[in-house]
Amino acid sequence: MPNSAPGRLRGGAPEAGRLPPRDDGPFVEAAWLYYHDGLNQTEIAERMQISRASVVNYLAEARSRGWVRVHLDSDVFRGHRLAAELCAAYGLAEAQVVPDDPVDPAGTGRVTRAAADWLPRLLAPGDRLGVSWGATVYQMAQQVPQFPVPDLTVIQLLGSRPAALGFAPEACTAMLAQRLGGQCINLHVPLILSDKGLRDALCAEPVVQAQLEALATCNKTVLACGTCDAEAHVVRSGILDPEGIAAYRAQGAEGVICARLIDAEGRPVITEVESRMIGVSLDQMRDKDMALLVAAGPGRARPARAALRGGFVTHLTTSTSIAKELLEMTP
Template identity: 40%
Template sequence: MRESDQTIHRAAWLYYTHNLRQEEVARVLNISRASVAGYLRKARERGVVTVSTSTELFRQSALARQLEDRLGLATVWIVPDDSSFPPAMEIPFVAANAFLSLIGPGTRIAVAWGRTVYHIADAMETADLKGVTVSQICGNLGAPYDYRPDQCTMEIARRLNAEGINLYAPLVLSSEDLAGALRHEDVVDRQLASIATCDIVLYSVGGVEADSHIVSCGALPAEDLPELHRQGATGVIGGQLIDRGGLWMDCPYNRRVISADLDDVKRIPIRFMVVIENEKHDALNAALRGGFATHLVISEELGKRLLAG
């Protein structure tokens, strides 16, 4: 993308996505207000201003192309370290706009949970898409915890004027027998099985550390971590532990979880993964090895670490 075209996209991104005034855009880009007005006019004329406003800007880097080739991904969006806003603030906006560009009337969406997914929902523009469903892929957490699966599902459904389908079951049961029995209940079994028929899944990958969501929410006891690490636990997908190779772990914790079968998740054609924290490098690597992403939104720093191996 030529430098002049980049400026057009950046101006449109700041003005339409971040709602900056023209004079604020001018200060960020170090150009005149008159130039901003001209760039915005060109953006409208070229069709840059759409539901996926200027996300093309984040797809055009050499790093994105290299990662697509190296990892076999359909599309990578890279938020540069020198972006107008810190990557942690910018990534949810990029992800929300890119996600909207991939859905349409009748799309069946699966959604996981966590801070990243909720921030994407919060950054998402409203849309009125006919026949869209948004399904929760894993059981729920206790009321005091923020960014619960049901919250993430219903907020995205609200933004899209879609039907939200919650999974009315706990994420983790007290015993394997109880979890097995609940999975075989008709309403739970049908909803979990339906995840494989979705068109797109929106999620992140969690870490397996003492300060990770799965521990802080009480789902996984911190005292279990040393043994799980010894067994190779590296990431969390839909509340379930995966090992370094991206494989589901056959462990007591996973056998007590109510969540979609990870093989069913991998049958979803578009697996839209978003990672904000650079510290999740190992967890993301595991998710990529396991085939959990076809589309990826990350920071430049994390992209460089992935490319370096």
């Protein structure tokens, strides 16, 4: 990262287990000289009368403590030629195209980081943000900066699903609410019940009914669109089995939005668990003021295209390789 890379310093009491305040000075001073004054590491070493290796360690410590956040302005990615072509081809309001990582071409880190930096700029006071789930959304949520949005409400879009995957729906929602300073509304019910009658009875409970009414009021969403293969999130979390997803794929299923399957045109592919599921409907996911799709990882071009064609997306963050695949397909 160049010496002139933008950064942000933020103070505050050190967390438990960290060095006492009197020891923070060298880390703050080194970070200030590097990120605000534009000095290089050799110049900082001379100014502070320490070794260059110490400067490197101080800067690394300042970043690990969360005092410094370095980012590229999202305008860089939105100005990419492929971003303009995606907007024209698919009728998007805006798109970001992030360079593929040469070390890890199948990695998702660059895309989720770019989406995390962009999301706060897409929100306004009073917005009601609906949050999908999955590894991509969870990874993005972890990287969103502390950026309070006045009067923001962050809403879980589907019920919970016990799974040892580390990215439950309530975790994605709560993390985004905390980082964006918003009120959090979790949907405190299972995603899938054992029978439709039990599902309907639970939905009729006043507290659950109020939560379902809240998710219907979202004017903005952040989502991913999963694959329909044997490694799909809906398979790994036990919603469908490999044989089941293969059968639905044979019926035309190409993507998964909030545990609901869609075909290549974004139309519903009804599964046998739908009548027992509690969460946002596909109709409720369409036609939002802003809907940010984060498309990252192997095999995500076709699901992303299905979501784009189905009217679930207004804004897109993706990688160069996926952008090229999307443009090679018939929009």
